[in-house]
Amino acid sequence: MITHNDKTLSLESRVVLSDKHTMPQLGLGTWRSESKQLQNIVKEAILNCGYRLIDTAWIYENEQEIGNGIHEALEQSQGKIKREDLFITTKLWNQHHAPDDVEWALRDSLKKLRLDYVDLYLIHWPVAFKNMPGNTSSQSEDEKTRYFNENVTLTDTWKAMEKLVDLKLTRSIGVSNFSQSEIDELFKIARIKPVVNQIELHPYFNQHNMREYCAKHNIAIMSYSPLSNLKRETERDEDVSSLYNPVIQDIAKSKHKSTAQIIIRWHLQNGLIVIPKTVTLERLIENFEVFDFALSDNEMRQIDRLGETHRRRLVNPSFRLSNKPVFDD
Ligand SMILES: NC(=O)c1ccc[n+]([C@@H]2O[C@H](COP(=O)([O-])OP(=O)(O)OC[C@H]3O[C@@H](n4cnc5c(N)ncnc54)[C@H](OP(=O)(O)O)[C@@H]3O)[C@@H](O)[C@H]2O)c1
Numbered sequence: 001m002i003t004h005n006d007k008t009l010s011l012e013s014r015v016v017l018s019d020k021h022t023m024p025q026l027g028l029g030t031w032r033s034e035s036k037q038l039q040n041i042v043k044e045a046i047l048n049c050g051y052r053l054i055d056t057a058w059i060y061e062n063e064q065e066i067g068n069g070i071h072e073a074l075e076q077s078q079g080k081i082k083r084e085d086l087f088i089t090t091k092l093w094n095q096h097h098a099p100d101d102v103e104w105a106l107r108d109s110l111k112k113l114r115l116d117y118v119d120l121y122l123i124h125w126p127v128a129f130k131n132m133p134g135n136t137s138s139q140s141e142d143e144k145t146r147y148f149n150e151n152v153t154l155t156d157t158w159k160a161m162e163k164l165v166d167l168k169l170t171r172s173i174g175v176s177n178f179s180q181s182e183i184d185e186l187f188k189i190a191r192i193k194p195v196v197n198q199i200e201l202h203p204y205f206n207q208h209n210m211r212e213y214c215a216k217h218n219i220a221i222m223s224y225s226p227l228s229n230l231k232r233e234t235e236r237d238e239d240v241s242s243l244y245n246p247v248i249q250d251i252a253k254s255k256h257k258s259t260a261q262i263i264i265r266w267h268l269q270n271g272l273i274v275i276p277k278t279v280t281l282e283r284l285i286e287n288f289e290v291f292d293f294a295l296s297d298n299e300m301r302q303i304d305r306l307g308e309t310h311r312r313r314l315v316n317p318s319f320r321l322s323n324k325p326v327f328d329d
Contacts, residue, residue, distance in 0.1 A: 017195040027053025029277030042069025057091035063112035097128035102160035121170040198222035203242040206307035
């Protein structure tokens with residue numbers, strides 16, 4: 001069992017990665033962020049709230065707005081905040097897994113982000129699509145099956161990722177949505193080891209096994225969908241999101257904090273990197289005000305137990321490779 005409970009956290013808390021670079025523990029997620037608001041939210045996050053980590057992906061189609069937001073923040077800080085103070089993560093999309101496409105994909109992201117390098121580049125999913133126009137995630141399942149590229153292996157893609165470090169286009173490389181066996185495959189050939197696995201992780205899906213595996217292999221975990229706030233149209237908030245859980249509500253009430261702040265703090269005290277997404281200024285501020293209180297061991301345990309009683313994976317795309325689901329749980 002993971003027993004980590006770090007109560008000595010601060011705004012400056014950083015995680016040391018296995019390649020010796022460090023990264024901030026709390027950042028901003030940007031999936032499904034309305035582009036109109038995003039540029040301003042990124043600027044506010046960096047300039048006025050203290051965020052230093054921004055997470056995006058080529059497929060989110062928002063790197064341009066993020067690049068503009070970063071640019072504005074640095075400019076308006078008048079030299080007080082520098083590029084090297086920031087930690088920017090983006091991701092290789094499934095259709096760019098072929099080794100010849102990997103460098104193009106990162107250069108395309110960099111151009112949109114208006115950066116010379118990113119701090120961390122992740123393989124977004126352990127699934128290769130053929131590189132064809134429009135071959136993105138928005139297709140029907142049938143079409144997706146047709147467009148899979150079974151000739152490209154994860155190890156081919158990883159070798160191309162390593163070259164990006166050599167070219168200084170990214171400082172660190174890692175993976176997302178990878179299983180233990182897929183990471184084991186990379187370890188067999190890796191010259192540069194994956195420093196991060198970005199995975200769905202929240203009180204209702206606490207990934208204990210993966211956390212133990214990553215701790216053993218010195219891989220940092222980035223918790224995605226950390227607030228588990230991803231309800232579908234027919235679902236009720238209360239049934240899906242730990243933001244409405246009575247145990248967490250009670251803890252929040254006793255600490256005069258919001259449930260989001262309790263959940264974010266739970267991630268941090270577990271030593272996880274956490275990237276809650278918001279395009280609302282009040283929530284952007286709220287989600288960063290998590291350094292003036294601590295959860296006791298007992299409160300941490302109460303939240304841990306929700307993973308057994310309410311276990312639920314929220315992000316589970318219909319990608320199939322050789323008719324094998326991406327996730328086998
Ligand atoms: N690697 C991957 O495959 C993958 C998959 C999913 C996500 N991610 C990354 O992880 C990030 C976070 O995950 P997510 O966006 O899925 O979900 P999340 O951060 O768990 O939840 C975001 C939702 O919660 C709301 N919210 C934010 N702060 C809140 C607060 N203080 N109180 C109440 N509601 C609040 C947001 O609404 P408003 O925006 O309206 O405030 C939004 O609807 C993503 O944005 C992305 O960067 C990666």
